[in-house]
Amino acid sequence: QVQLQESGPGLVKPSETLSLTCTVSGGSTNTFYWSWIRQPPGKGPEWIGYIYYSGSTNYNPSLKSRVSILVDTSNNQFSLKLSSVTAADTAVYYCARHRSLAGHFDYWGHGTLVTVSS
């Protein structure tokens, strides 16, 4: 059974960089696509971007200038960095897997709340 677990600071100051890691167990980051998705309180999910196991990425244009996603296949992890955060970036952040570029998200992490506040 594939499991994903997000980790990282729950509080980030405005203008700083949000950094999260997703650890995958029961499966390998050496295949498939790995995405970050966020959900502001009371709103619907927003896709942030994905990384393919080869390292190729695709980001949401609304966040592209501030986002970086990397994969560490040796540790079965992938990470998210979002720079210059504001209060609008406060959300529950999820990592998720999809088998193909046009695929569905079949496994999700539990999510981690990140609050942007001074």
Add this chain to the structure above:
Amino acid sequence: DIQMTQSPSSLSASVGDRVTITCRASQRISTYLNWYQQKAGEAPKLLIYAASSLHGGVPSRFSGSGSGTDFTLTISSLQPEDFATYYCQQSYSPPLTFGGGTKVDIK
């Protein structure tokens, strides 16, 4: 970006009711449409993929249909554990986008 519009945004129903939720895409997406269920404090869970394929372990009372721009999620007989928020999501073209959600609560 492909915009996904769900209706209604909320509905009240009773156990045993047949419930239908609609999702419309702003452009044709073939059958690249997925449905998720989310309960409070939990991550979304995949119910239906490719418009009409039931994800493993999902009860058969859930079904999906549609292609092109118009899609439907149907719950044939609502059960107590089905009270939740439902989201559609297109996987036709990045950026991958979700609908605004439909909250199903108890009548």
